[in-house]
Amino acid sequence: MTPDPSWQPLVDELARRQRAGRKAEFWLRDDDAVDPTPALDRLLDLTGEFAVPVTLAVIPAETDGKLVVRLDEAPHATVAIHGWAHRNHAPADQKKQELGSHRPREAVLDDLARGLSHLTDLHGAHAVPMLVPPWNRIDAGLVSDLGSIGFAALSVFGPPKPAPLAVINSNVDIMDWHGTRGCRDHGLLVQAIVAQMQHAFDGGEPVGLLTHHLVHDESAWLFLERLFAVTARTEACTWLPIRTLIGRSAARA
Ligand SMILES: [Zn+2]
Structure with missing residues (x-):
């Protein structure tokens, strides 16, 4: 299927699924959209x-009707x-957090309620009531x-913790934030995806791919194109x- 040997573990894992008659499940979350940009066009086109x-x-x-107009042409996108x-409201020596315990909880919840109503007003049926905390961090007491x-629903990164609402986490981040700040090594990403597929096969969560279109280098775009291919x-x-995953989680509760 592909001449690049680093992709072979994924090809093999998919072949195993085919033989087992069980589909591997993936979903894609992309963070930090505000306005239409060439990078957003590239993501939506791809x-x-x-x-x-x-x-x-x-x-x-940060966002307004300009994004609404763009997404009207992208029915496969959900907000x-x-x-x-x-x-960031955390002190300089702590990890960045908007939704931490640094402010009164009422202030944080007011922000979140305002964010939900603003995006629902703008995007209507394209918006889904799922919170994606900036930097994937939220004070546990707010959940x-x-x-x-x-x-x-709530979506952060990593194995989900029990919560009184649906938790649909991402678990494979394509970016190397602490190193090159470009795409991670494709072979390592393939390994991470295959490991998550095997975890899902045993009853774990689907592969939740995390991307950030505004900072993708060419390697990141190439990875996505190959993965989709x-x-x-x-x-x-x-x-x-995402609605399928939230609906499934609600049905289970
Ligand atoms: Zn973000």
């Missing part, structure tokens, strides 16, 4: 070409709520209040819309 549904975590305080302003302000046109794999 995902559209392969019919891959994409969940865009949009920063409410989630990326905090309020993607503003139990998300339902009361209208959220149906290998996965999106085979019976052994399906890319799920």
